[in-house]
Amino acid sequence: MKKSLCMLLMTFFAALLFADTYPVKPGEKIMFLGDSITHSSYYTGLLQLMLDSRGVPGTNVMNSGIAGGKTTGGLRRIQHDVIDRNPDRVFILFGMNDVGRGELYRTDSPENFKQRKAGLDKFSENLKKIIRRLEKEKITPVLMTPTAYDQYQKDGKSDRCNEPGLSDIAQIVRATAKEENLDLIELHPFMTDALKKHPEMRLCGNDLVHPTATGHTLMTALIAEQIGLAGSVAEVTVGKDGKTVSKFAEISELQITPGKISFRYAPERMAVALTGKFADVEKIYPFSEKFNREILKITSLAEGSYKLYANGAELGSFTAADFAKGIDLSRLDTPNRKRAEKAFNAVKEIRSINSTLRYLEQCRQIAFGSKFFTGTPDPKNFDAVTETLEKWRESYGPKWPYREYYGNVIDSYRKNAPKEAEYFDALENTRIQLEKDTRPEAYIITVEKIR
Template identity: 30%
Template sequence: MPRWQILLNQIKPTFKMLVIKKLKEKLTLRVCAVMVLLVSFTAIAKAQTVAPFKNGDRVAFVGNSITDGGHYHSYIWLYYMTRFPDMRVTFFNAGIGGDIAKQIARRFDDDVLNRNPTVVTVTWGMNDTGYMEWFADNAQETFRKRLDTSIKYYHIIEEKLKRLPNVKKVLVASSPYDETTTSAPNNLYKGKSAALLQIAEFQEAAAKKNQWGFIDLNRPMTAINKQGQATDPAFSLTPNDRIHPDNDGHMVMAYLILKAQGLANNSVANVQIEAGSQKVVKAENAVVNKLSRTTNDITFNYLAKALPYPLDTVVRGWGNHRRQADALKVIPFIKEFNQEVLAVKGLASGKYSLQIDGQAIGNWSADDLAKGINLAEQTNTPQYQQALQVMALNEERWEIERRFRNHAFIEFNVLFDRGLYNADNAVAMDTVNAVAKREIFVAGNKSTYLTSQYKSVRQAWQMEMDLLLAQIYKLNKPVVRQVNLTRL
């Protein structure tokens, strides 16, 4: 045997063992990531129970740019609009970009409590943990000082809320700063993610002490990031700058909050029909009547008491690149929150065509129909199309509300401390122009203020939002649908 072949035979087992070792390591990482995710979701289900919103609630979502420019509260409202069509709730975006606890405390009376909320959710921490300070050698010491200051002003917010016994309070731990993704530029703020976790732990303890609600977005979203990065190092729910969630990240936030409210497994509708006996065996959150059958057809009237949740397939918001629907890759939202089940048992074997209000929806086998199909996944049903219209109107409302938040940024970051809050005059505009020359974020919001400085314009915006909401709560009412199953 040639010497090279002898050497090759000696190397092969070693190489094989090395490959096996690497594969085991990689598999272990993936399994660990999945286990972390499962443990996190289990913790949510068991430990984070806050009351769902009720009819008439006025909910203020208080926070920084993640709340200000984000969609999570809008996605939650869309859930309530479609799942509880007869329940009227009102949400307020009370976030301002760049805010720390001190700034939230300063504007709390004028920007939050003046809206007469019945529920207040408060999140802070992303900006409180600092940015450029993490370059310094004394970063941890600086963070501790910043944290002491933020806790001081948090207690001011806390005292304001304590004086309102009829207002429900929920503290929300911030979405994470992702230090490990490769999708964004170099990780500039090493240590910031751990600092955010310290704030989350403080918030959890504060909520427990006051017997307030608490929702942790930090640890579950971190677990999802780690799970994704086990196979794709560039994966992140905050892919653009490690800080701000994209639309899919905001949908994950909405999912976590709805889950914390105990709303999982609350079906759109669940209908089961026995074809042989022509009986409605189950009609959960639905009314089914006028059931009839011929040799090849089954027809009945169907009224679901909710609409399916429509998932947006359009990229929304400045700087975003993902869609709300992309969140389905990492959360079981359809399984837990969007089930509109139709099951028909006892059909003769073969394929059946489903029509709703005369519109062809799809073809399924008798076996598939016996198991049940999820109509909420069929985007061409009349009820899903109805829900899409609600979503479109809600997005229009969100766009207008964003203008109000841009206006609030100017009011509280430029005019408030200068005695020009709500001045709506030439002096205020001149001040904004002057500050915008040296502060980039003021310059970015100035274009909105050129219009919003006029009270009449803001009043018109509010009337437009009120009109959109009136239309939403008119359009979101389910209607009776005629369902036909025809054997092909």
């Protein structure tokens, strides 16, 4: 499976025609505009972690997803929820809710064909309007093909056909990117391929829509690779006569004695330590190979076995041939591995804070789009939003299946809206701390022959 996805990636990336491919700039503010896949996402926090670990200073990955979101809603909230937050680039990821699920695509009929076309036409129209609004404000749009709907499960749950509509959406996104000369991030073909060939991985949850932790990690990797973040963490070679060659690292205090080499190793970047279900992405995508390689080569060692130490702590035993080929430090228990594991905790914290903030915006959008709302939409008008939400929920009656869910959402709005500024401060503090936690520390590497 990993091989098949790798081949698909290589074939696709060889043919990609980006308008202007470049890595993320220091201090750049990147926003993801989308639906629930972004709303409570891991992928935005994971991308922040990868940028910080790569040593790109001051970047800010911002979340503008809303549960149930469509391009229509994205356009409606684009001023206060996107433009007013001053992003430099906005990655647009819609589609899952813009096309119907179930009978609309499962059954071919003249009426269904008509409804499909109407939905796709509306998506295309709204997407172009979003692009125009962003470009008017000198904000760079980046288009993304949608994630896949997991109708490939073998346990009988995959009867709600949606994938044909998403394939049509992906085609519209590609055509629009080409027409508008915009960068394009491809998710749909790769995630579809993974779902088909590895259904047991459960890249989407039980609803077949929302990516799991593994699915979000795959999304992050695909985005990171396509914006230019792939490559080694560091590469160091110690050769004959003490000659050193290094990339993304500094070597100093080199000492060579019979049977022993030591030096101060100061990497500029740090590997990402995926844990738990996040690490399962390695089964279908070569994450470590693409992003985490931290290679130490020593080509001047006499034949035999050697112990490798970091600040005096043993990391393992290797042969001279192993060192000549290259030892991947990212796979060992180095001081920076411990730092990376600690830094990874911020991903969950970012998701938690963002989720709370996005529910506030979801409530505002429900209120502003409701027939019960009067006056001018104002995100700061707490009382008007709360009153409208209650009328909106009650209008569906006591037997509405989503009554309890939206009751909880509204209760969350009442509780958290007055503290919205505090949540934004907490999010910023978490981001700043993450940038500090991903700064690698220098340490002494010692290689000593086993007697």
